[in-house]
Amino acid sequence: MSQELSKTYDPNAVEKAAYERELAAGAFHADPSVEAPAYTIVIPPPNVTGSLHMGHALDNTLQDVLIRWRRMEGRNTLWMPGVDHAGIATQTRVEKKLLEETGKNRYEIGREKLVAAIWEWKAEYGDRILEQLKGLAASCDWDRTRFTLDDMCARAVRQIFFDLFRDGHIYRGKRLVNWDPATQTALADDEVEHKETQSKFYHLRYPLTSGEGHVVVATTRPETMLGDTAVAVHPDDERYQKLIGQTVTLPLMNREIPIIADHWADPTKGSGCVKITPARDPNDYEVGLRHDLPMINVMHPDARINENGGAYEGLDRYAARKKIIQDLEAQGLVERIEEITNEIGHSYRSNAAIEPYLSDQWFVAVKSLAAPAIEAAKDGRLKFHPERYQRTYLDWLENLRDWCISRQLWWGHRIPIWHADGGDEADFEKAFSGDPQTTWRRTENGQGWLVCSMKDLAGDEVKGVTLERDPDVLDTWFSSALWPFSTLGWPESTPELKRYYPTNTLVTARDIITLWVSRMVMFGLYGLGELPFTDVFIHATILDGEGQRMSKSLGNGVDPLDIIATYGSDAMRFTLAHMTTDTQDIRLPVERDAEGRNTSKRFEIGRNFCNKLWNASRFAFMNLEGATRKPLDPKALPVEDRWILSRLQKRIAETQSALEAFTFHPAIDGLREFFWNELCDWYLEIIKPRVKEGGESGQAALQVLATCLDRSLRLFHPFIPLITETLWWKLNEVVPERGLPGHDELDSPELLVNAPWPKMRETLRDETAEKSVEQMIAITRAVREVRSEHKVGPKDTIPLEIAAASLPGLDEAGHIVREMAGVSEITCTQGGGASSDAATFHLEGVEYRVKGVVDQEAEKQRLEKQLEKLRGEKKALEGRLSNAGYVDRAPAHLVQESRDRLAQVETEIDGLAARLKG
């Protein structure tokens, strides 16, 4: 061996080198010209503002498992990496930085300079999270790293916007939208988070203009009253029939507003009268449209009261609320104030309370786009794992309202529309007809024109009017929705697009099924006529030990970089994959380590396993040096060899089907069990004497061992790539050729990342050997228990007697019991009783006697414990068999098994009882 391996696995000493070697070899690079079936994953692009958290670690570990597995299977594999420009989040962050540095806000800085500053910031920090992903060993094709604002993605955005506008799926109109006063932009419905809030419910009196009393209206937002233009009652509400058509005088504003009849007013709620503020409430807006009411906007974009707010102009919304209530109370117009909890919408980025705000915005009319997306899930072309998430997707798509895509921001894809205030259709015709890259349409109010173009317009193209570019940018999710194909060069017909689209699997968390997944499906189907992917794997959300979301403000987050530093990247990946069951949440109990960092003991399972793998490999390498390889007849091998080879085949098959079903926990847990329990605890221990002795048998064992280790490294590689890669090099050095010639052979390239995935070999399956060895293991365990209970010294050997004429398989497998249980000799003796110094146990109705044990009291206790257990079982079996329904209706083989078992149990009980008596 050129270099000794350390006694304890030290991830920091090997992980970096392993990854860099894979990287340097170009192992992650995808070549569209390679003629193999493609397997593609696009990364959920992390925000440029982001840094790696546990959710990313989990998400990307699972993607890497799938990618590395498919790559080993021989697929032409592409894992497309990249980052998202994250409009609001990024702009807000840089704005804040500039405000701190220069004291200037974005309007003082100006659009051009701010955007330039954000690009600078992006150049500096934009790739940080991708660098962090490399610490996870992510095997992305880094040469293709994309950014949602780069030229390639911009081209796709422009094209799809153009197509949608031309086809009438995009429109502009004055609508009530969700307004974020903090960042001063519109938001889409699903960018609004509803939070339970303690609020006050104000019941206000509006005096009738006639002077004959008042009506009572209720609101949680009294400042909106400044914009009230009516009071509504239900048309059938008998209490108010005579008021319909009268007017009230709006307090504080002294505006006379009508009392109208509208079905929106609910007689069962409050007084049955409802104030109507069309410019401030979605329902009131509808009422306003029906009754042609004035729509008075009383707020500035930053939520201060504007010139329509009379005396309250200039006050912030909350200050205005306070003052309005004071003033109304002074006039005796507050009937009462209740404390209530209600749900208030907040911006998912700025966390500011949303105001409904009447403004001109761009929308995607989603109904016709949603229909094919719904269809695809319903007919099974698009599959969710776990299946239940299909409902989230469908519910959302089926209740979709038009998507507001314009944002009053500067960081993003600028809307490719030019406005004209007026102009004649003929002039537009003259300027653009025959230009397939430009299309135009009347504005909604019929007075101007909207021109959409694939190329930037100068503004003077049309006679008599000036074209001005729309200042808004698109919702970030608009470009994210194109990610599976914008990154491959669409709308150009690139080799990448042809080879890798549609992609295969999307791996993400459930919170963006609506924001992202559904929109990719809609746009993929619209733009390319094909689904962007066929399978969506939704993994769990990681919570802390108390079931709370990990967050910076709570200080309960575990930083993956800390875990990598202390446990290693592979240990973290192992643990994360191991935790991936189909549950919706994962709890990760958090503790502080000595350096004050948050950590979690959960990662020990991964670290411990890596150490086991390392040391078992070390043991193998020590013995494998100079081992020979030659053709073997698997059927002629010793029983333990046939057993472990057969177990290996089963594990290969299980791993394969588990990965195909996206069930990560069973996949890695099965492999763990194979390696640790079957290979290390039993096989390795069983063959030690053979190996020590050397010779033909020892050589054969080593050849089997090398094969098992080789296949294990391959199978584990997708989960824990770096340690397996490192061990692979050593294995290549020590035993360049592995496998069983003629029976199980695979190429062993220089790097494991390029090695072929193991195949299950039917000819190496051996049920007889499995049964035989499992029986020996059971006997060994029972003897060990006796030894432990009777405090037999570790080096003392003891004889074992079997109360039977013979035991099938004993000749070839008996050595396992002798060596593993410290048994000096095994004899079969039919009939006769056990000697008084013997401890007995039963397996499958056969009595075993461990001779030379002296502690009578200990033995008595052992036997009584066993007897109690057996009597319980006997009772259960008898109960079952005396039930006519069971005997008649249960499958015959189960009934027979019960009978057989009962017979065994009875024999064993008789044996034990006799023993206790004697």
Added chain:
RNA sequence: GGGCGAUUAGCUCAGUUGGCUAGAGCGCUGCCUUCACACGGCAGAGGUCACUGGUUCAAGUCCAGUAUCGCCCACCA
């Protein structure tokens, strides 16, 4: 208000289409510093599968309801 999920050992979780005595890791107890590994080995203790009913020969598993916790969606004044 609608939808979804969880409740199994002290802790974190497995448990395939209902079928022998419900498993794992950590923690705990005893033994073992045996020439791969103490981040280890061997043996062991520990559970009326949240509760109540129902279906069935048979329920942790299927159905209905209850309780507790959590998530998502929703324009209630």
